[in-house]
Amino acid sequence: MSPHKRSARLWSGAVTAALALTFAGTGQASAADVNNVRNAGFESGLSNWTCSANSGTTVTSPAHGGTSALKATPAGQDNARCTQTVAVKPNSTYSLGAWVQGGYAYLGVTGTGTTDVSTWTPDSPTWKQLTTSFTTGASTTSVTLYLHGWYGQAAYYADDVQVYGPDGGGGTDPAPTVPAAPAGLTVSGTTSSSVSLSWNAVSGATGYTVYRDGTKATTVTGTSATVTGLTASTSYSFQVTASNAAGESARSTAVTATTAATGGGGGGGGLPKHAVTGYWQNFNNGATVQKLSDVPSAYDIIAVAFADATTTPGAVSFTLDSAGLGGYTVDQFKADIRAKQAAGKKVIVSVGGQNGTVSINDATSATNFANSVYALMQTYGFDGVDIDLENGLNATYMTQALRALAAKAGPSLILTMAPQTIDMQSTSAGYFQTALNVKDILTVVNMQYYNSGSMLGCDGKVYSQGTVDFLTALACIQLQGGLAPSQVGLGLPASTRAAGGGYVAPSVVNAALDCLTKLTNCGSFKPSKTYPDLRGAMTWSTNWDATAGNAWSSAVGAHVHALP
Secondary structure (H helix, E strand, O other), rough: OOOOOOOOOHHHHHHHHOOOOOOOOOOOOOOOOEOOOOOOOOOOOOOOEHHEEEEOOEEOOOOOOOOOOEOOOOOOOOOOOEEEEEEOOOOOOOEEEEEEEEOOEEEEEEEEOOOOOOEOOOEEEEEEEEEEEOOOOOOOEEEEEEOOOOOOOOOEHHHHHHHOOOOOOOOOOOOOOOOOOOOEEEEEEEEOOOEEEEEEOOOOOOOEEEEEEEEEEEOOOOOOEEEEEOOOEEEEEHHHHHHHHEEEOOOOOOEEEEEOOOOOOOOOOOOOOOOOEEEOOOOOOOOOOHHHHOOOOOOOOEEEEEEEEEEOOEEEEEOOOOOOOOOOOHHHHHHHHHHHHHHEEEEEEEEEOOOOOOOOOOHHHHHHHHHHHHHHHHOOOOOOEEEOOOOOOHHHHHHHHHHHHHHHHHHOOOEEEEEHHHOOOOOOHHHHHHHHOOOOOEEEEEOOOOOOEEEEEOOOOOOOOOOOOHHHHHHHHHHHHHOOOHHHEEEEEHHHHHHHOOOOOOOHHHHHHHHHOOOOOOOOOOOOOOOOOOOEEEEEEEHHHHOOOOOOHHHHHHHHHOOO
16 A cells, blocks of 8 residues: 555466466375375475576475475566476376465466466465366376466465376375364354354365364365354354365364354444545655645545554554654644544554565564554554555464454454455455454455456456456455455545556446445446445545545545445
8 A cells, every 4th residue: 555556467467377277176096196296395405396596495494394395585577486397197187286385376287288277375474285186188298397486575485295196107205194183273253144263284184174063164275264154142163174185084173152243344433334545644755745634524534654563573653754744743643633533534543555564473473563553542542453464464363463452442443454456356365364354343444456457356257457347346255255345445546646557537436336336337247236335435545635636535435425
């Protein structure tokens, strides 16, 4: 969430890779099946592997299995591609898998003689397994296995790579055995209609099945899941199993959870049914310099950008840029916050932005985050916090942090999020999972519908940014994925200068709002039903809006407030 965002080619490429994903079944392993990958766990360094531009090395931590793992770092125009030629048999089916962590990670094979396959994941703070399968052609005796990251992104780690199937002549590892039962099953969040769960990874597992009261509820590949469609104020029992090509494990120890009494999501008391959010810049980057008192009344939530990381893990601080803002004093700033609140507005502090480096990846940093944000709320009078972290998010510990903050701040806490489009493509992504985990205290998710290139809509089709279909078909993912309509907002730049791409005229924003709430003014995509409780819209930023004569807030603000 800054005036200069990442290149759109990053996200376009990510979608291209996503479209290559083949969801083929792995089938039952036979006694003759082996792992055909040599040095699959990188215990012999990079033996049998070739990494582009010297991007790869081996490390002892983190390691998923054994004592070593691959670390590969993209740099410049290199995506840290590490490959191995794997011997296979013709006309055979193989299951492909690898455990990955860190930055964007891709896994795939080429030269299959049939359909080449790949799969990928965005930033993953903990080990996550990528899996797919492929079938070889009539004359195929080898394939090229590859792992790679993405341009300009963080290093990725990989371990325990698998190409299970008939021995092509180079296999050394036996077929998988049935994995152990998962341990550490815990309840990470509840709403009136859902329960979120997490558990420890199991070595050798390719998937997990969650059971509710003894009946299969959902199957996932990661180590967390949200079970939906539950009844309010009701107690449920949950267990989870691990599985791979050899079979399914015994069930874990059961945990119980009771759903909340009321639904619809939490957070946002005192706000209008339909609200407009605007980011206010605590810096001068060429947009109109403003005091909070200059922000138009069309904005219901003002997110002060940004709080910064400190040297204490997880903790944040905020310092008003008085010099950059023409001598705006802290006392004036605090008085303006109180004046906005007296007028019925909410003023929150935003954490992150494009260059934000706040990392919450353990219980200590989660506590530090909650304590420091609450201290800022006490010092300045902020109504809550906005999460705008664009460099990965650990759902488990961010959930802990936000719940700890809510316990301190009480039910009046305003909690908003501003994920990028890639972060909300799947409910298994860290950002989406966090939003679902804290649904009962979440005010609104204002996803950034810009600087993203093309993306998948809820109908599986690809839509280009800058269109009404892009806004409606991507909002549909969140609406169908478990967020309440009142927790979904459309985030757009206020002018062409406010973002690198994705600007749309206010009339397009309004058309998308109409389409989602009334099924009017839609493009080629039309939702299956109306969402009259849709929260509204957001913009980066009030300053860029002012630079363009407040055209965005004047048009979109009036339209949002007139929604049914």
